[in-house]
Amino acid sequence: MDADRELVERAARGSREAFDELVRRHQSAIVSLARALTHGSADAEDIAQEVFLRAWRSLSGFRGESAFRTWLHRVAVNVVHSHTGRVSRLRRLLLPQTGTAEADDLIERAPARTDLEAETMLRDAIDRALATLPEELRVAVTLRDVQGLDYREIAEILDVPIGTVESRIFRGRQRLKPLLEPLR
Amino acid sequence: MDETPLSCDDVRRVLARRSDDESALDAAMRARLDAHLQTCAGCRAELDTQRDVAAWLRSRPADRVSQQFAARLAAALDDATGWFGVADWRAWTLRLTPVAALLAAFVLLGSSQSESSPTLDDWTLDADDTSSTASLLLPSDDNPDIRLDALVEAIVTGDDAAGSGGPGDVGK
Helix, strand or coil: CCCCHHHHHHHHCCCHHHHHHHHHHHHHHHHHHHHHHCCCCCCHHHHHHHHHHHHHHHHHHCCCCCCHHHHHHHHHHHHHHHHHHHHHHHHHHHCCCCCHHHHHHHHHHCCCCCCCCHHHHHHHHHHHHHHCCCHHHHHHHHHHHHCCCCHHHHHHHHCCCHHHHHHHHHHHHHHHHHHHHHHC | CCCCCCCHHHHHHHHHHHHHCHHHCCHHHHHHHHHHHHHCHHHHHHHHHHHHHHHHHHCCCCCCCCHHHHHHHHHHHHHHHHHHHHHCHHHHHHHHHHHHHHHHHHHHHHHHCHHHCCCCHHHCCCCCCCCCHHHHHCCCCCCCCHHHHHHHHHHHHCCCCCCCCCHHHCCC
């Protein structure tokens, strides 16, 4: 049973109050997802805002075949995908003469914090490691291990068989091991 | 029951899930997997990798949402509601339902009272009836020109039967 069902039904009929409650319930997860998938980008809240706006606009088309959380994550993955595509096009436009490695290095350094707060450093280290993965591995691993979604939900969000999800998570974790080992 | 030993490739296909939740695999598959792991150090190390990385990622501190986020989102939703509401036919359909119901009610009431309502024949002008402004448009044998003058005067003065010899002329 979807815990959000009643709120979703009211919001789909136009209740902003119900939608605001859905936002309160899921905003932290969506901001986390946006930040983890965009290398700790400062745009994470803008991306999350776009996710909720799209959700509000399309809510009347939500049929309730999956849980609202699953559906919202699917919207979020799509918004992040568009965002990263835009960023990568901008990077090519703004740094045409720079090699990929140098450009990546610039972007690597961009979100570095002077803040030594342990929590922030840990989050940054994980986000940097995730950023090294190809998008399809990064999304699968993040949905599973950062967001805590189950395999069936992830398969639904990505519209791929569960076996594909298992394989992506397996390969993603393999690649992350040497990067995250220093955290041990 | 299939008891064929699993290869390393077979094992690695299910290792991620096995590391997260043993119960995700059926008993027969679990038994074959465990038999392989007992004899294969490489796959055991792989299983540890899967568990370790999952644990590190789960330790990622949750992101704090800024205090401005809710206010900015509320404002954006207000804007979206305002502009998108105009284009959203579903919202319009929903909002116009009471209006449509009222209109339907009027139509029904109107048709039920149609017997007492004027018919088309009732609106047909009678050339002998000079009491209304509309009659001024009808041709007159006496003086065809005065009809137009009278009409203009009627419009200017608001006199319903100006120049027509009707009640408006009394006492002039």
